[in-house]
Amino acid sequence: MSEGMTLTARLDHADRLVSADAGFMSLNDRAGGAIGELLGVPQLATVVRLARRLHILVQRSLVIADAESDLECWVRAAPTVDGVTLSIAPLRERPVWRSAQVATQLAPPPAGADWVWEVDAALRIVHLPTDAGTAHGLDPSALLGKPLTELFTLLPDAGGGMTLLEAMAAQRDFDGQAAMVRGSGERVMLAGTARRNAMGVFAGFVGGVFLSAEPGETSADEPVRAFNARLEGVLRGPLSRIIANADSINAAADGPIDAHYVDYAADIASAGRHLMGLVDDLADIEAIERDDFRIEFEPVDLSDVLRRAAGLFAVRAADAGVTVDIGGADGPQLAIGEFRRVLQILVNLIGNALRYSPRGGTVWLRVQRDGAQVVAIVADQGKGIAPEDQARIFAKFARVDPREPGGSGLGLYISRRLARAVGGDISLDSAPGEGARFVLSLPSAQT
Template sequence: MLGLSPLIGEVPEPQGPEASSWRKARRFAGRALSSMIALSASIEGAAAQSVVNLPVIGQTTISTHGALQFAIFAGVMGAAFLCALGVIKLRARSLAEMSVLKGRVAELSSALSRSEALLNLRDQRIVVWPTGGDTPSVVGDLPAESGAPLERNAFLAFGRWLSAKSAAALERSLQALLDRGQSFDLVAETQSGTLLEVQGRRSALHSVLRFASYTSLQEEHARLKLELDQLRASHETLMRLLDQLDTPLWLRDQSGRLAWVNRAYAQAVEASEPSVAIQEGRELLPAASRDGLGQSGAVTQQSVSTVVRGERKVYEVTSVADGAGSAGIASDTSELEALRKEYESMVRSHADTLDKLTTAVATFDAEQKLKFYNQAFQQLWGLDTRFLDSQPENAILLDRLRSEGKLAEQPEWRRWKDQVLSVYRAVEPQEFWWHLPDGRTIRVIANPQPRGGITWVFENLTEKISLESRYNAIVKVQSETLDNLAEGVAVFGSDGRLRLSNPAFRRLWGIPDKFLEGDIHISLLKTACDPLANPSPWGDFVAAATGFDDERRDSHGQTELTNGTVLQWAIIYLPNGQTMLTFVDVTDSVQVERALKEKNEALEKADKLKNDFVQHVSYELRSPLTNIIGFTELLSLETTGPLTPRQREYVEHISSSSSILLTVVNDILDLATVDAGIMELDVREVPVAATVQAAVSLVEKRFAEHDISVEVDVSRAPSHFFADEHRVKQILYNLLSNAANYAPEGGRVTVSAWDSGDGVVFRVHDNGPGMAPEVLRTIFKRFESSNSGRRRGAGLGLAIVKSFVELHGGTVEIETGEGRGTAVICRFPFAPNGVRAAAE
């Protein structure tokens, strides 16, 4: 049984794919052999326990134990034989498979050799990164003229041998390949100018970067592709730049529709985005302007006016059109147009201003031709305007002035003229003095212009020179005048030193002449003059002459010297930083002023007494008269008792006289109240028509006594205005009473009122004889009465009218004349602004 193990163990174990099948067969044979050995052992044990006598066969006797052993041996040998046959077949199969594998390995080795040969070609180089590995493998080689380094690390430093732009693009694409497996194809340019094709690919196990050189055709194609990429990048950059410009730009297709616009265009047409402007076809320019910009193959420029965001804009539009479409740009020239108009207006204004100057001005261009002249230039030289308008050259103009005898003869005329015209080559202004044959002296200034040419300024200094001579004479006269003035004058410079003084100054302050010799400082004068006045003003004088105040204001004052002289002083600041002190002896005026003040105080006391009289006596005067009038009316009543005709006549005389006396007293008190300034108006709404009628009713009896008709016209008057109704009635009553006094028997009095636009006007007219001029001059004076009326009054009626009207802020006028009667016109404002004193 144990002899089978060496047989099984001698069978060689196959390699490769058949190894697993071989191991399974070997495990099966081992398990079968072990089972057979165990079965044999169990049978042998059973046989030892029982002995069975088997029959004898041919003289041979076989026991039961022997038979079992023989059977077991035969079974074991059969199983071993079968296992050996399986192992032999399996080995033969393994040998065949090994032969096939050896052929496959040979083919793969050949393929690997071919691949390495292909990878090591001189026109390409490959860099391989294993998955999860950091160190790449580099195989192959590139031509030497490409400039690619052979050493591995130097080759992988792309920025050292590729152009900066190509190296940056390769680094970005390679990082995307390694991180995300993103393939790419690039055209890289070396620093020597050679173009290389660069490909990046990703497999399951590797990342591959391949550099390949081009053939001449491929290189040209690659170079064109590189230029195309550059052009595309430049185009994108340019489009981004155009999109950021503040100037509207647009592109149109063949049909004339918008294909692209920038943001400035979208903002101009009030679109949220450029795409919205394109989709909605919003046009910036009017249709008529667009039609003129669509000619193929033409470049057009025109100025177009349109409305943008509610404002009128002027655009300078440039358009280029061809068969593929058109492009346009609109430059906002609104500000330029406004500046151009402002410049033209300024030039016209400048010309108008120069034309009004008394100084002669003429402008010549770079070609020495006359371009502008003012009227003073034409009047200075007396030239014909047609000649000047023909734009003569400067040299011709000088020759003409010489020929007409308007320029002084020069010993060398040509040399003198060349010297004058040399200013056209000068940079700085030049100045000349011309003495003309007619005795005038001209100061000539030649001012070069920035764009070439000269502006000539001719200043006639004849009068100035004459004025200077007269000025010098006047200075001498003024010096003599100052010396003989009674007013003291002293002038101090900005440094506080005395520049000028007259004898009156020295006399008023008692300063010796020797003390003022030289430019003495004002502080020394203060020391000398302080004891002479109390209080002394010299501290203020020193501060004014030596101070540094930003705002220098003149001041004045008065001081009294210890000798009783009163001086009125003034500090006057002169324009050149100097300070002038003036002193006037006003001793007599001060004494008169003091006397007047004393008299004024006495008058004020008298006025106060008058006011007190008005306030206290008013009641004392009116009360007795009121009692007299009241008792007179009581006596005239029938209920009091009968009166004889004579008594009734006396009572009527007493009543009328008392009324007249009360009226006079009231008028005097009213005027006194006005003069005292204590009268107050009771301003309220005054009905015009009712007030006029009420005033007329008060004098109807007097009109009826003399058969005088009264006409009232208030149709043009307002319904009311604001005033003191009682005073208005009193004014109208006085005017009507005055008219009743001067109107003839059977005459006519007209009362009218109307709206003047800013107030109310009342007019009372009588057809009497009118007033004489001497009466008209004193008509408003108090206690001035005329003897021409029926009744002689106190002469206060019109004075009260004038005072009350002016107290309302109005005016009084009188229209009179022989044969025209007399009309008194009173103008009232609609509402008085305040109370003001009435004129006496």
């Protein structure tokens, strides 16, 4: 390719190549592209997508790998009514730079994970166990090289955050990332250990999946699965794409942009996560309010579940400057319940306690036998709840102060419904300025 020769192309509103001059066609063909398809050169496709999405002129220098050469170019993408006009001005051509292979250091998977996955620094899947994928209706081999979001729908926490994305930005370990397996719709928790190459550069995660229930569902679950499938297509899928695109703009993943767009993107992502949390709560309500809703009664070690729930919030508690003090969970305390539902209740209670705890405060977690019951206690040092509000906060969509940042007002409603479905309950002891103490009681499995 000659220096000084400008290449041009025109793309439609879906970023597909409509027309191009001979020089551009030759470059695109060598990269595997064609007329009517997306561009074969990933860097050019990224610039085109950014210009179209933001409706602004994007100009930048790029280095494009072409056969045995690297092309240093100046790229200009201008949005039009029908799509984007792209022009490339080659500046110079140089031999491709080849580096020695840098080995990636081994990283241990999260302890206790039910199965393990691995991604590179761009969150592309590089390892997925065959049996784990097929158990959820997925083709593991087809997912290799695909974004992690092709395997999981990431769900925001009660505060609207995404633990995995925050860990990726900080290049550190993470835990407590709620997710849904795309093939089966099963809710799981994710944790991950950061990998680094021999030079100490972040190279991705060795991740673990923590299942919230034993595999297999009864026929009574089919309407709920159908409802979840509808939510996935109508709401979760579009919301996930909105959040992902907003995060991409906010992080300036495609290059520097105006600060106003960064602020707008952050607002969009935050609102999207709030809506996603509401969608998940609606799915739970659809399940627990059905006449045929059933709990799988089984012995559950409440000590073990409390430890697991606390572990999911280790990173969040550290970031918030809150100490989690867990006691009485050394030995087994067997109760009657369903593991995934009891975990769901405790995750909600602990998440609430952390949200309302001041920096430097402590959240106390205790488990103990109380006659014919086993109880788990979650206590915080927040501002407390007035007596007249204590019954109301367990109602659907109820919040003490709607002006405060928080969830949808469904968490405590769902948690108490689940506790009562297994013959247990949730009680509250609180006073203004003295924090709150929530007690989950379940029937003891020990005589």
